[in-house]
Amino acid sequence: MKALYCVSVAALALWVLPLAAAEPLKVEIGGLDDGRLPDKAAFCAPENVSPKNVSPEVTWSPGPEGTRAYALVMTDPDVPQDLTLINKPGTVIPEDAPRMTIHHWVLADIPAAVTTLPAGAESEGVVPHGKPIGPTPHGLRGANAFTGFFTGNADMAGTYGGYDGPCPPLNDARPHRYTISVYALDTPTLGLTGAFDGPALEAAIKDHVLAEGAAVATYTLNPALRGAAAP
Structure with a gap:
């Protein structure tokens, strides 16, 4: 009877103990220069840079047992809320100006066997009117924030799928x-369709995340900060 009681207590202890959290994914961005994205990764790279808007290499460690797919987003939390200040002559956007987050890259349903996206896999240059959304061999492309930013611009308006890189203001005192x-x-699929965006993807993964990880790089076009962009 005593042995049975001990076994029962042990079983109860295992039941009430929280499950161990999965190890975070180790995410790495290739081609960085002291933590800074290379100019070729930028949508608004300096004029002497070619090619531009080349998606960087991204690698990550395999997920835990039960991983059936991955999702990826790239965000910039440093976009000025007042868009009228962007590149305004004679104006410097102060470091402490109010900011908002936008999505530069939205990719769902990445097959579980994929743990590397080579450089250029999601963009090899600037594409006016945007790259297609929808299925690719390495995942399902959503629409990034450039879709909204170019509304009303006849030369550029469209749905921007996949990766479109940094375009921080020239007059911003904060490295992005x-x-x-x-x-x-x-789950192998989040069931997203059409021009889903970053917030839609983030809402869809809410109850499906087994593990996650992130890597951060910086970029600036401000001449006063070039070469000194650090997190």
Whole structure:
């Protein structure tokens, strides 16, 4: 009877103990220069840079047991809320100006066997009117924030799928941070369709994340900060 009681207590202890959290994914961005994205990764790179808007290499460690797909987003939390200040002559956007987050890269349903996206996999240059959304061999492209930014611009308006890189204001006193987050998911598909955006993806993964990880790089076009962009 005493042995049975001990076994029962042990079983109860295992039941009430929280499950161990999965190890975070180790995410790495290739081609960085002291933590800074290379100019070729920028949508608004300096004029003497070619090619531009080349998606960087991203690698991550395999997810835990049960991982059936991954999702990836790249965000910039340093975009000025007052868009009228961007590149305004005679104006400097102060470091402490109010900011908002936008999505530069939205990719869902990445196959579980994929743990590397080579450089150029999601963009090899600037594409006016945007790259297609929808299925690719390495995941399902959503629409990034450039879709909204170019509304009303006849030369550029369109749905921007996949990766479109940094375009921080020339007059911004704050170097922008670019976070690439990767999520290991317990489902092979999130069921997203059409021009879903970053917030839609983030809402869809809410109950499916087994593990996650992130890497951060910086970028600036401000001549006073070039070469000194640090997190």
